[in-house]
Amino acid sequence: MSTIQQELGAEVWLDRRGRRYTSGETLSGHYRLGGWREAELQHIELSVLWYTAGQGEEDFGVHDFVRRREASLPRRIDEQPLSFSSTLPSTPWSYDGQLVKVCWAVRLRGFFAGSKQRVVETAFWLGPTAEERGRRS
Amino acid sequence: MPPSRDSNPFSTCWTGTQSAEYVVSAGPSIDRLLARLEQVDWRGQILGPHGAGKSILLRELRNRCRRQRVRCVEGFEKLPEWRRRMLVAKWRITRQRVVVTTHERQLGLPIVARVRPSERVLESLFLHHTVGRVTPVSLGDARAAYRSKGGDLRAVWLELHLLHECRSRGVKPIACTVR
Numbered sequence: 001m002s003t004i005q006q007e008l009g010a011e012v013w014l015d016r017r018g019r020r021y022t023s024g025e026t027l028s029g030h031y032r033l034g035g036w037r038e039a040e041l042q043h044i045e046l047s048v049l050w051y052t053a054g055q056g057e058e059d060f061g062v063h064d065f066v067r068r069r070e071a072s073l074p075r076r077i078d079e080q081p082l083s084f085s086s087t088l089p090s091t092p093w094s095y096d097g098q099l100v101k102v103c104w105a106v107r108l109r110g111f112f113a114g115s116k117q118r119v120v121e122t123a124f125w126l127g128p129t130a131e132e133r134g135r136r137s
Numbered sequence: 138m139p140p141s142r143d144s145n146p147f148s149t150c151w152t153g154t155q156s157a158e159y160v161v162s163a164g165p166s167i168d169r170l171l172a173r174l175e176q177v178d179w180r181g182q183i184l185g186p187h188g189a190g191k192s193i194l195l196r197e198l199r200n201r202c203r204r205q206r207v208r209c210v211e212g213f214e215k216l217p218e219w220r221r222r223m224l225v226a227k228w229r230i231t232r233q234r235v236v237v238t239t240h241e242r243q244l245g246l247p248i249v250a251r252v253r254p255s256e257r258v259l260e261s262l263f264l265h266h267t268v269g270r271v272t273p274v275s276l277g278d279a280r281a282a283y284r285s286k287g288g289d290l291r292a293v294w295l296e297l298h299l300l301h302e303c304r305s306r307g308v309k310p311i312a313c314t315v316r
Binding site: 019051053054055056057058094095096098099101102103104107121123124125 | 143
């Protein structure tokens with residue numbers, strides 16, 4: 001288990017310590033809804049996405065996306081972590097610049113009664129394979 | 138740590154007009170603005186300098202008036218003068234509900250709000266952005282940037298964003314006015 005972020009008890013974590021992945025690899029992890037279940041949760045969306053952050057206009061792209069209605073989710077009393085996995089694309093690679101960053105993350109968004117939303121997110125690195133690195137250098 | 142939006146509390150995703158909080162001390166409350174718009178037949182201008190929070194106030198207004206047909210125009214001063222006059226006349230004739238943001242006073246549209254940045258507003262926003270987040274940037278840096286940027290809050294956040302990046306990496310902030 002590499003990292004956990006929490007809000008109202010919901011958690012998302014990746015299986016790989018260090019959270020470094022290369023193009024074409026399979027990213028896998030788990031999530032748990034915890035306290036969200038008691039807060040009139042209606043549905044959840046789990047996405048593997050990239051976005052830019054920094055100064056100026058923002059851009060983003062959703063690579064993988066799952067939506068689940070409340071009825072299809074386990075009750076809290078017997079909740080076990082739910083798993084997810086996704087084969088990562090070749091680009092864009094993560095970039096940690098001063099003015100702009102390209103960020104990859106698994107984002108869990110909960111939709112609640114009264115149009116409220118909660119988000120937990122776990123960031124990870126997506127970089128080139130050794131072969132791609134060699135070609136660039 | 139992988140890069141993420143949480144890496145820097147002064148990223149546009151936190152300080153931009155889509156997500157930043159409106160601080161009432163910069164201008165009227167949204168309820169006062171709505172009351173004022175009722176008085177002037179729902180046609181008015183939000184006046185204030187660059188980076189003062191006009192667009193954020195307009196966003197709040199838009200959120201509150203979703204069911205009413207209110208046209209919101211940002212940066213009205215950017216249009217040529219003849220076009221502005223034409224639009225104001227057209228809106229008056231068609232009784233269009235409209236709120237514009239502008240740097241300079243526009244004749245024919247009542248002022249419904251004046252938005253002025255201040256160090257108090259800056260402090261309030263700085264604390265809001267940095268609560269629970271680690272940053273090597275201090276409130277003193279924010280005040281210094283505010284003075285050097287002439288009160289333009291948008292420019293202040295860009296400056297602090299760069300300062301945060303440089304100090305976090307131990308790099309000299311060449312382009313910053315705050316060292």
